[in-house]
Amino acid sequence: MAKTKLAARSPLTEAAVGFALGAVGGCIMGATEEPVDQTLLMMTAAETLKPLMEEVRTVGALGLGTLIGATALTTAMTSVVAGVILAAMVASVSVATRSCGASQRHSRGVWASAGLAGAFGSTLSGATLGVAVEWIVKNYGMVGLLWALSIFTILKPPVHFLLKLLWKQGEACRTLGSEALAREREQIEVTEFQQKQRVAVQIEQRILMLEQGGGTGGIDHKTTWATERRKREEIERKKMESEEAELDQRTVQDWINTMVVKHVDFLAFSGIPMTVVAIVTSSFGVLGYGGHQSVLIVLLVLVSVIAYLLLKSSDFKFWMLVGCMGMLATFVIAMLTLHAGQLVVTSAMKMEAAGQPQSRENIRTRMNHQSSLEALNAAFFVAKMCQLGLGAAVGGPLVRHAAGDVKVIAGAALVAGGLLAGVEGLAPALGEGGKAGALLGVVGAAGVSVGGASAVAGRWSSWPGTLGTIAGLVFGALVMGKWHIVNIGLQLPVAYVFAMTNPF
Incomplete structure (x- = not known):
């Protein structure tokens, strides 16, 4: 589908319409801030942190950071891909069975049903993975999580092959639609x-x-x-x-096929770099070198080598870019986790110099607590940013390829709002891990709306339209996000960059 410019209007009209569309996307993004923060507070409570504090002794601060970071990012990426594939399946079947007499109304139904299926699939997948991660950590600790993450990463390439095979088998259904036409x-x-x-x-x-x-x-x-x-x-x-109708069906179907192939590749390979980093770092931690300076050097060299090999690839793909970003984010989380523990040591040394001696056990307990707290906070924030960005990477191309700016922005916002209310209502049944994973899925749905609004900002024929859309995004996000200026100030540029990226 070819990119299109919005119909030319007066600058004042463009600014007003852009502000309204931007405000819709900004409001739904801001609305997710408070539930996400409350869930994070519950996850970082003293009782919840106890299992992690004990595991710092097993895998070390660096191992804990890389494991939690890689797991959080894997959950975010997998839930987005699950939602996209489910949405593509619904859209593909709907487009294939469309007749030439049902063009406009059927088109609305196609995008509405696909969007609903995608958001629901992403939220359900996130909740399932969140419950699974919580159960593994409580019963088997970080070593169990390491094994689970490793096995899941190994299984993804065969799943990648199976999904592609099943999608090709689904062409029979699409052939029926062509036969009808x-x-x-x-x-x-x-x-x-x-x-x-x-x-x-x-x-x-x-x-x-x-x-x-x-x-x-x-x-x-x-x-x-x-x-x-x-x-x-x-x-x-x-x-x-x-x-x-036949030309439109062929064009849309080709675009859906491309999107599915890219996201299946993304599912299979994007998590490998950060999983390798987590395995190497955690292995050093199990051997008793979790906080040693040499591990930091090995980690830095490993990240640099993997990033260099991926970025220098002659056949560079979208999953390589996101895989490098995820790996670097995992490295940053590990550094923050280690740094949090070192701050406790520095504080204890200052207190001893001031005549307030601290016991070694007390210092170690505080180190483990701060390291666990920082690992969870950093990993959850990065996962949220990842989910928002990947959602924007879906919403942006949808708007640019003439799927309808109002349909994408308002539809994604309504679906995200409904899912947010549903997650809040089902919170007792989901548990902390399930609710956290489900909320990440909701953030992804909100990211589709934000990405659509970001794409609209670049399609106006005048600067007032662009500036009005950006102002609406910022205003809606700040008002509904209770003026979390730092968080929203970081999220909006990420959403914009991903929305302007064309992974298809």
């Missing part, structure tokens, strides 16, 4: 042929009447020709609609 086209051609024959017979009859010296038929003849002309125009209209 072909039958309609044949029926139109038969009707057109019959109409031509009927007109030819009428012309022959009139010629015979003239040769025999009869009348021309007068009013009856004019009525007959007017009727035949209307039938001919109706046949031409149906033929044009059928051709447009």
Whole structure:
């Protein structure tokens, strides 16, 4: 589908419409701030942190940071891909079964059902993975999480092959849709042929009447020709609609196929770099070198080598970019986790210098607490940013490829709002991990709306429209986000960058 510019309006109108669309996307993004913060507060409570504090001794601060970071990012990425694939399946089936007579109304239904399925799939996947991670940590600790993450990463390439195979098998369903359009086209051609024959017979009859010296038929003849002309125009209209529907179906289906292939590749390979980093760092921690300076050097070298190899690839793909970003984010989380523990040591040294000695056990407990707290806070924030960015990477291309700016922005916002209310209502049943994962899915749905608004900002024909859209985004996010200026100030640029990226 070709990129389009929005219809030219007056600058004032563009600014007003842009502000309204931006405010919708900003409001739903801001609305997720408070529930996410409350969930994070629950996850960082003293009782919840106890299992993590004990595991710092097992895998070390660096190992804990990389494990939690890689797990959080894997959960975010997997839930987004699950939602996109489910949405693509619904859209593909709907487009394949569309007839030429149901263009506009059916088109709205296609995007609405696909968006609802995608948001629901992302939220459900996030909740499931969140519950699974919480259960593994409580029962098997960080070593169990390391094994689970490793096995999940190993299984993703076979799942990648299976998903591609199943998608190709699904082409049979799409062929049925093409056959339906072909039958309609044949029926139109038969009707057109019959109409031509009927007109030819009428012309022959009139010629015979003239040769025999009869009348021309007068009013009856004019009525007959007017009727035949209307039938001919109706046949031409149906033929044009059928051709447009077939072309639109082929274009949309090709775009859906490309999107699915890219996201399946993304699912299979994007988590490998950060998982490798987590495995290496955690292994050093298990061997008793979790806080040693040499591990930091090994970690830095490993991250640099993997990033260099991926970025220098001759066949650079979207999953490589996101994989490098996830790996670097995991590295930053590990550094923050280690730094939090070192701050406790520095504080204890200052207190001892001031004549307030601290026991070694007390210092170690505080170190473990601060490291666990920082690991959870950093990992959850990065996962939220990842989810928002990946959602924007879906919403931006949808708007740019003429899926409809209002449909994408307002539809995604409504779905995200409904899911947010549902998650809040089901919070007791989901548990802390399930609620956290589900909220990440909701953030992804909100990211679709924000990404759509960001794409709209770049499609106006005048600067007032662009500035109005940006102002609406910022205003809506700050008002609904209770003026969390730092968080929102970081999230909006990330959403914009991903929305302007074309991974397809």
